[in-house]
Amino acid sequence: MFKIQTLNKIDPDGLGLFPLDKYEIASEIPNPDAVVLRSFNMHEMELPESLKAVARAGAGVNNIPIDKCTEKGVVVFNTPGANANGVKELVIAGLLLASRGIAEGISWAKTLVGKGEEVPSLIEQGKKNFAGQEIKGKTLAVIGLGAIGVLVANAAHTLGMKVIGYDPYMSVKQALQLSNQVKWVKGIQSLLSQADYVTLNIPLTPETKGYINKEKFGMMKKNVRILNFARGGLVDINDLKEAIASGKVASYVTDFPNEETLKMDKVIAIPHLGASTSESETNCAIMAVNQVKDFLEDGNIKNSVNFPEAQMERNGGARIIIANQNIPNMVSQISSVLASEGLNIDNMLNKKHENIAYNIIDVTRPEIDEGIKAKLKAIEGVFMVRVIQN
Numbered sequence: 001m002f003k004i005q006t007l008n009k010i011d012p013d014g015l016g017l018f019p020l021d022k023y024e025i026a027s028e029i030p031n032p033d034a035v036v037l038r039s040f041n042m043h044e045m046e047l048p049e050s051l052k053a054v055a056r057a058g059a060g061v062n063n064i065p066i067d068k069c070t071e072k073g074v075v076v077f078n079t080p081g082a083n084a085n086g087v088k089e090l091v092i093a094g095l096l097l098a099s100r101g102i103a104e105g106i107s108w109a110k111t112l113v114g115k116g117e118e119v120p121s122l123i124e125q126g127k128k129n130f131a132g133q134e135i136k137g138k139t140l141a142v143i144g145l146g147a148i149g150v151l152v153a154n155a156a157h158t159l160g161m162k163v164i165g166y167d168p169y170m171s172v173k174q175a176l177q178l179s180n181q182v183k184w185v186k187g188i189q190s191l192l193s194q195a196d197y198v199t200l201n202i203p204l205t206p207e208t209k210g211y212i213n214k215e216k217f218g219m220m221k222k223n224v225r226i227l228n229f230a231r232g233g234l235v236d237i238n239d240l241k242e243a244i245a246s247g248k249v250a251s252y253v254t255d256f257p258n259e260e261t262l263k264m265d266k267v268i269a270i271p272h273l274g275a276s277t278s279e280s281e282t283n284c285a286i287m288a289v290n291q292v293k294d295f296l297e298d299g300n301i302k303n304s305v306n307f308p309e310a311q312m313e314r315n316g317g318a319r320i321i322i323a324n325q326n327i328p329n330m331v332s333q334i335s336s337v338l339a340s341e342g343l344n345i346d347n348m349l350n351k352k353h354e355n356i357a358y359n360i361i362d363v364t365r366p367e368i369d370e371g372i373k374a375k376l377k378a379i380e381g382v383f384m385v386r387v388i389q390n
C-alpha cells in the first residue's frame with residue numbers, strides 16, 4: 001500500500017485516480033510515500049524518512065524546500081501549464097481592474113444601501129469619481145513568457161493592446177506559442193520604459209525576490225499600472241509604497257496581498273484566486289496524481305523541478321531506480337554490484353539534471369532481493385535506491 005498525504009484540499013477528480021486497493025490517502029498519515037499539495041508552506045516541515053515524492057498541484061514551488069528534498073532523494077513535481085488559462089483570465093480581469101474604478105465603484109455603490117429611491121440619482125452623481133481609461137492601444141509589458149505569460153500576451157494583443165515581452169530564458173515550446181504580434185524585447189530597461197501596464201509572470205526564487213524595486217520603478221513611465229499574479233515577494237513593498245506616493249504607479253493589482261499592501265492606496269487586493277477555477281483545480285490535480293503514480297509504481301519521472309525526465313517501458317521484470325551524484329564511474333560501479341548478484345540488466349536509462357544522475361534499471365528476474373539495496377546504497381555518491389518488484 002502506498003501512503004499519500006494531502007496538505008491542501010486536492011480536487012477529487014485527481015485524487016480519485018489513486019486506486020484504493022493500492023493507495024491510502026489522508027491529510028494526516030504516518031510515514032507517507034508522497035505528499036500532494038497546493039500552496040501549503042512545507043519549509044518548516046520535517047521531511048519524513050519514508051517520503052519519496054512531493055507533487056505540487058500547480059506551478060509555483062517556492063513553498064517547497066527543493067534543496068532539502070533533493071539531498072534526501074525526494075523527487076519534486078509540479079504541473080506546468082495546468083492552471084495557466086485560469087491565471088490568464090484573472091490577469092485580463094486585472095488589466096481592467098487597474099484601468100477603471102471597478103473595485104472602488106462597487107465598494108462605494110454598496111454604501112448607498114438604505115438611500116431608497118435616491119439610489120439611481122446618487123449613482124449617476126457619484127460615477128464621475130470612478131472613471132478610467134481603456135486598454136486598447138496601450139502598451140503591456142509581460143515579464144516572463146512561460147505558460148501564463150504567453151497566454152496573457154496573446155490575449156492582450158487580441159484586445160487591441162500593444163504587447164512587448166521579456167524572458168531571457170524562454171523555451172522553444174513557449175516561443176512557438178507566442179503570437180508573432182508580440183514584440184520580444186531583450187533588455188528590461190527598454191521593456192519597462194515603454195510600458196503603460198506591467199504584468200509579472202515569473203517564479204519567485206532567491207534571484208527574483210524584490211525584482212520590482214526602486215531601480216526598476218525608475219525605468220517606468222509615470223502612471224504605470226502593475227499586475228502581480230505571480231508572487232508577492234517579487235515586489236519590494238517599501239519601494240512600491242514610495243512609487244505610489246510619488247504618482248509613478250497608478251495602480252497595483254495583486255493576487256498576493258499582505259498586511260502592508262492591504263492598507264495601501266491604489267492597491268487592488270485579490271485573495272490568491274488566479275488558479276481557483278474548477279478547471280484549473282481539476283487539471284492540476286489530475287496531472288499531479290498521474291505523475292506521482294507513475295513515479296511510485298514505475299519510477300518514471302515527468303515534470304520534476306529537481307530530477308531529470310526519465311521514462312522507460314517496463315519489461316515485465318523487477319526495476320531498480322537509483323539516484324546518484326553526477327560524477328564519473330557511477331554506472332560501472334552500479335553494474336558491477338548487479339553482476340556480482342548475478343542480475344542481468346535487460347534495459348537501462350541514465351538521465352542527468354544539474355549534478356544529479358537518475359538511473360532506471362530493468363532486470364530479467366521478476367523479483368529481486370531487497371538486500372541489494374544496501375550494496376547499491378553503499379556506493380559513494382549514491383543517495384537514493386528503490387527496488388520495485390514486478
Ligand SMILES: NC(=O)C1=CN([C@@H]2O[C@H](COP(=O)(O)OP(=O)(O)OC[C@H]3O[C@@H](n4cnc5c(N)ncnc54)[C@H](O)[C@@H]3O)[C@@H](O)[C@H]2O)C=CC1
Nearest residue numbers: 059060144145146147148167169201202203229230274275
Ligand atoms: N496566482 C496564481 O494562482 C498562480 C500564480 N502562479 C505564479 O506564476 C508563475 C509563473 O507561472 P507559469 O507561467 O505557469 O510558469 P512557467 O515556468 O511556465 O513560466 C515562467 C517563465 O518565467 C521566466 N523567467 C524566469 N525568471 C525570469 C526573469 N528573471 N526574467 C524574465 N523571465 C523569467 C522563465 O523563463 C519562464 O518562461 C509561477 O512560478 C507562480 O509563482 C502560477 C500559477 C497560479
Ligand SMILES: O=C(O)CCC(=O)C(=O)O
Nearest residue numbers: 038039058059060275276
Ligand atoms: O493552488 C492554488 O490555488 C495556487 C496556484 C499557484 O499559485 C501556483 O500554481 O503557483
